[in-house]
Amino acid sequence: MLCGVVTFLCYLWFAPVVTFHNGCLPGARHTPTPGHSAAVPNSFDHVETGGRAMILTVSFKTLFAAAPPPPQPGSVGRQIGQSYPSLPPGYQGMAPPTNSGPVHPPAQPYGQPPQPYQQVEQLSPSLATLSLQSQTPSALRVVNLLQERNLLPTNAITAPTPCLPQDLQKINCNPDVFRCTLTSIPQTQSLLNKAKLPLGLLLHPFKDLSQLPVVTSSTIVRCRSCRTYINPFVSFLDQRRWKCNLCYRVNDVPEEFMYNPVSRSYGEPHKRPEVQNATIEFIAPSEYMLRPPQPAAYLFVLDVSHNAVQTGYIDVVCQLLLENLNSLPGDTRTKIGFITFDSTVHFYNLQEGLSQPQMLIVSDIEDIFLPTPDSLLINLNESKELVQDLLKSLPQMFSKTMETHSALGPALQAAFKLLSPTGGRISVFQSQLPTVGVGALKSREDPNQRASTKDIQHLSPATDFYKKLALDCSGQQVAVDLFLLSSQYCDLASLGGISRYSAGSIYYYPSYHNQHNPSQTERFQKDLKRYLTRKIGFEAVMRIRCTKGLSIHTFHGNFFVRSTDLLSLPNVNPDAGFAVQMSIEENLVDMQVVSFQAALLYTSSKGERRIRVHTMCLPVVNSLSDIFAGADVQAITGLLASMAVDRSVTASLSDARDAMTNAVIDSMASYRTSVLTIQQPGLLVPSCLRLFPLYILALLKQKAFRTGTSTRLDDRVFAMCQLKSQPLSHLLLMIHPVLYRVDDLNDEGALNINDRTIPQPKILQLSVEKLSREGAFLMDTGSVMYLWVGRNCSLNFLMQVLGVPNYSALPQSMVRLPELDTAESARTRTLIGWLREQRPFYPILHIIRDESPLKAEFMQNMIEDRTESALSYYEFLLHLQQQISK
């Protein structure tokens, strides 16, 4: 047991101690590496040189509208007057004997001597007021999980608030964008190891934001040594000098920065928008470009083999493209192109001036070439009519095809060749296993093994072709998005590589068919619309910096890690999430706070080079109880899920399952032995981690990790891809769906947004005991919603909401709520509509009754209940208790 625990932890959390110093490069590790080194050759001198006239415009509308993040409802501000004596160095590893969890008010914020300067007061606020917003004491309230049931809050859970001075917390980054698993960072690696909780960040850097301050300036102020962007957590030593909060270098304030465009005053650098907002966007000057910003370029690669034509997806794609041709993000330079493929690859010449699109067939798939390289990817505005012609005729062109083979590999190679001079986005629609040419795959799934409790095979790719091609694409700023529409096995594990390493996204519509599966079609249409019209960033790179002493050692998400902290993202989309794991390399003694900064440099679809910078600041603590008090259970779950996906691919699924269980056991055991003073029987956890076992159980029962329940290999692999690349908010719904009772909706506690009243029913535990035959229940799993109607559901609900006279009149499958003119119907529809608005992609609604075939899927999400192959929540808790007391 212990052995397994230790190996997992070593693997994940220990940074190997050996650091090598290259003899011929003395101090090479400390050489300042230019930010976005690839994109900014020799940018040092340019950026830092002062004296040039600065054009600075701030979009005032957004700037002033940018309200501070709303106060977290769960956090109560508390003033702590007394200072907590810090332990002498020799005792720092030890836990304090109490579990009351007081926080340490920083006696000297930032470890800097107080400056007798006016501005200091504003910028190191806690100097003046030793006020500290404390963690709610309730975070450490001891909970005995075996006794207290109904721990699931009835309303949505919010992220814990880091215990920072209030003025720092007020400007801290929004937790939706930037979140850390531990809101209090341990001082040393040994302390972190003792807590047995993973340390990592979860990011959603390109999230659609309603308010974002944008700054245009010829000089972007950055630290000379570590290239950190100036942010709200730096300290101004005096008016002319600022101290970097990541590397502690003292930098000069450039002349231009002295002028504040917002207040139109001079000499107040700390009031500039850069220093007032933790999330800000810069319009980058030419130093941040290696080449002129690329135009938006979209290439659509469509499977037109017999199988694909049968599903009818081509009609949907062409129809949606026709409708959204004008709303594709881009400017006058936007380029578009089409490739179709079966066993040969077809190109479409859309050169301006042709009377109709010209189809060119290349049957030599062994050595693919572009027949007319100049006229395949064309300017959308100039050739719009030809494109429209093509989209209108494409669905009919292949309707009689009998070709069953699919040459995906050669088609992708051709697409890469076509886009490599510009960079851009390839959208691939694939409906079967690629069978001919390079990258051909064989079916590896054994249907008899789907429900096996033994280890699942074939979670890793069968060939390195897709990975290699993805890296080539990444090098040329091309991203590949994969739409998989298939009823049979497609080997997503291998195919997925093409998107995973080129920063694309993967969409999967199992059993897609236009006629036979209308709900899937509806979802595909909505998703595709969102996909085509959402914001997009091209030729992007993201760098994540953290305060000296912390280092990032593992990355999760879809991208290619080009160098130690630089992620290469040929495309970035607003629906992509990232996670990183960190270790503490040097002890963070003397530090009250640490900061993290994610800077995303991208080309907007309008051809502007922009930098979006997010900065987050977190306190450093030196006691285990404080670490536990600051644990963010949702973020921990999200990070563990990503880690477990890696583990199941590199080792095995059962290893990953064990590792997740051990993560709970270890942290609880550590809490019990190191923090709790009174040893009581039972399963004791701090209140902030009370949902940890539930979430881990949910993960164990998730499609990606479950065993013993029939799961198709592609479904499983897709779930794994999702776990790694979704932002946390979507991830949590996937892991732990939300259940509401909706037959008795009322306006109590309802939200009011734009004159709409959105009912807020209580969130129920995922257990059959919460269901009743008299009610109707809505389950939201992120991508699918189920409305389960009980047999004895009130006639009122059936008639007013579902529009049927009685239960037996309810059809077997129903995917839409009728729009009835009743208060009940309006309420239910508003709730569902509101839930749908919360996420970018459109969840389909299934209205199910007892006999519906989908009921099994609904019931599988009842994760607190026992199934044939998995433990119930209570049994799981008993198992944990048994392991802890071992």
Added chain:
Amino acid sequence: MEAAVFILSLVDCCALIFLSVYFIITLSDLECDYINARACCSKLNKWIVPELIGQALATVLMLVSMHWFVFLLNLPVASWNVYRFLKVPMGNMGVFDPTEIHNRGQLKTHMKEAMIKLGFHLLCFFIYLYSMILALIND
């Protein structure tokens, strides 16, 4: 004969030492961001098989010339090389994979391995040198 075997091993060993140094330099270049992961891995993967052959050659030479101690010293390293080469997953681009080298401290593990190998080859170098001189004197 004896001397010839050791001279050959010595040359082989020198090549392996150079290779280890090359590995270390390339990996530390990657660590310092002087080259990107893709370039580093394709550079290093090219030399995996030569290294494997070089090490196997030394091992076989010791076996046929019946120097059991040196043979047993070389055997674990040779088997490790073969094992490492064979256990590469099908979806990876070789022992060094650019998409994984920055994850889970792999870079540091590779670096540690290269350092250990360098130490081992240096040790072997002196053993061969000593044995060669001894053999030449005995002749």
